[in-house]
Amino acid sequence: MSPRPHASDAAGGGLRGLKMEASTFSELFRRLREMRPLVHHITNYVTVNDCANITMFIGAAPVMAEAKEEVADMVSMAGALVLNIGTLRREQVDSMLIAGHRANELGVPVIMDPVGAGATRYRTEVAAKLMQELEIAIIKGNAGEIGTLAGTGGTVRGVESGGMSGDPVQVCRSLAAASGSVVVMSGPADIVTDGRRTVLVDNGHEMMGRISGTGCMASSLVGAFAAVSEDRVSTSAAALVAFGIAGERAAAVPRAPYAFKAALLDEVAALTPADLAEARTRSF
Numbered sequence: 001m002s003p004r005p006h007a008s009d010a011a012g013g014g015l016r017g018l019k020m021e022a023s024t025f026s027e028l029f030r031r032l033r034e035m036r037p038l039v040h041h042i043t044n045y046v047t048v049n050d051c052a053n054i055t056m057f058i059g060a061a062p063v064m065a066e067a068k069e070e071v072a073d074m075v076s077m078a079g080a081l082v083l084n085i086g087t088l089r090r091e092q093v094d095s096m097l098i099a100g101h102r103a104n105e106l107g108v109p110v111i112m113d114p115v116g117a118g119a120t121r122y123r124t125e126v127a128a129k130l131m132q133e134l135e136i137a138i139i140k141g142n143a144g145e146i147g148t149l150a151g152t153g154g155t156v157r158g159v160e161s162g163g164m165s166g167d168p169v170q171v172c173r174s175l176a177a178a179s180g181s182v183v184v185m186s187g188p189a190d191i192v193t194d195g196r197r198t199v200l201v202d203n204g205h206e207m208m209g210r211i212s213g214t215g216c217m218a219s220s221l222v223g224a225f226a227a228v229s230e231d232r233v234s235t236s237a238a239a240l241v242a243f244g245i246a247g248e249r250a251a252a253v254p255r256a257p258y259a260f261k262a263a264l265l266d267e268v269a270a271l272t273p274a275d276l277a278e279a280r281t282r283s284f
Contacts (some may be wrong), residue, residue, distance in 0.1 A: 021234075022276060028229055028238045032058065032060060037061065040074050044086025044115065051220040079108065082219055109138065109223075111139075113140050116145070117148045135180075142186050173195050200282040203278070205244075218239065242275075
């Protein structure tokens with residue numbers, strides 16, 4: 001998520017529309033803080049506390065419920081459902097499907113983070129099953145995961161991305177068109193696309209890639225913002241802008257990785273809607 005020039009500048013639009021996007025992001029953030037939506041997570045046990053905290057710090061309300069006996073009831077109260085396959089087990093997948101079907105019935109946006117898809121056959125199959133059986137509003141992953149789901153080729157070691165084959169923007173657009181989902185891919189420039197409209201987010205800092213959990217936390221923020229508007233491209237970009245700005249501010253003072261993580265969470269909590277005017281995005 002560190003800022004750098006991107007080859008897709010030539011695809012049209014470039015930096016045009018930056019002021020419009022920044023004002024949109026600020027308005028979405030203001031709305032989030034006012035509404036304080038409930039974000040239902042069925043997620044992994046490695047980063048569950050990080051996800052709960054960052055959801056709370058951005059201004060939403062987290063709940064981490066996965067018992068199949070209650071997930072349908074819980075998602076009925078939620079503004080978004082985040083499904084994260086980081087630490088898979090069969091019972092959890094069953095709960096994801098129950099909650100996802102109920103969310104679809106109610107029009108609650110479902111965000112899927114296909115953690116490690118491509119690393120093992122089981123992970124890849126579960127991600128594909130969720131995509132086949134549920135209406136996924138937003139797929140958020142790294143380059144290896146997105147390349148795997150798009151069928152263009154991606155490598156994943158454990159849960160770390162080893163990259164993808166092909167042009168990242170075109171791969172994301174292809175997956176968005178095929179799935180009907182907004183695709184969000186983290187990287188040096190984060191990519192958000194619905195297959196027609198694409199936004200690149202340049203906010204962020206390389207330190208965000210040196211600690212565990214930032215991908216999962218980003219998915220929680222994407223879920224929180226998705227709860228306040230049906231414009232999934234703008235809400236996803238706003239979430240990444242907010243997270244990236246917090247990362248830049250946390251890295252402004254040299255810190256060891258764990259101290260940086262604490263500072264990152266504190267900077268998320270300190271953000272205001274006006275801060276999103278610092279958005280660095282490119283739309284085309």
